[in-house]
Amino acid sequence: MKKTLLLLLAVTFAIGIQADGKKKADMRFDKTTIDLGQITNDSPIKECYFTFTNTGNADLYIHQIITSCSCTGRKYPTHAIKPGATDTIFVTYNAENKSPRRFRTSITIHSNAVNEMTKLYLKGEIMPKEVKENEAIEIEE
Numbered sequence: 567m568k569k570t571l572l573l574l575l576a577v578t579f580a581i582g583i584q585a586d587g588k589k590k591a592d593m594r595f596d597k598t599t600i601d602l603g604q605i606t607n608d609s610p611i612k613e614c615y616f617t618f619t620n621t622g623n624a625d626l627y628i629h630q631i632i633t634s635c636s637c638t639g640r641k642y643p644t645h646a647i648k649p650g651a652t653d654t655i656f657v658t659y660n661a662e663n664k665s666p667r668r669f670r671t672s673i674t675i676h677s678n679a680v681n682e683m684t685k686l687y688l689k690g691e692i693m694p695k696e697v698k699e700n701e702a703i704e705i706e707e
Contacts, residue, residue, distance in 0.1 A: 602690035
């Protein structure tokens with residue numbers, strides 16, 4: 567019984583040492599949410615970026631980025647990000663023809679990092695279109 571227990575402990579310890587020795591990328595962001603503030607009809611497109619660093623000990627590769635709505639565009643590095651290197655994900659939010667409301671949209675990053683899936687967020691408020699005093703409003707019946 568003691569031999570079996572000692573053998574089991576030795577195997578567990580050996581597996582733990584091997585796991586610690588593996589190289590892994592790790593993606594750390596400066597911020598995970600950007601507040602775009604109030605978006606008006608005269609300036610409906612907002613651009614921003616998320617900066618990240620590969621804090622791991624292996625090259626980082628971003629495989630895919632999926633946005634939760636078609637109003638959000640993205641541009642991201644397709645090359646290897648070396649350990650210790652910093653890079654950027656550019657994001658565009660288009661509120662054109664959107665109804666007034668508060669919003670929160672997500673950007674899901676799939677990579678080879680320790681956390682294979684990372685979520686980022688954009689939030690803000692789409693303001694109602696301003697009606698000018700001289701502007702006539704047609705009412706359909």
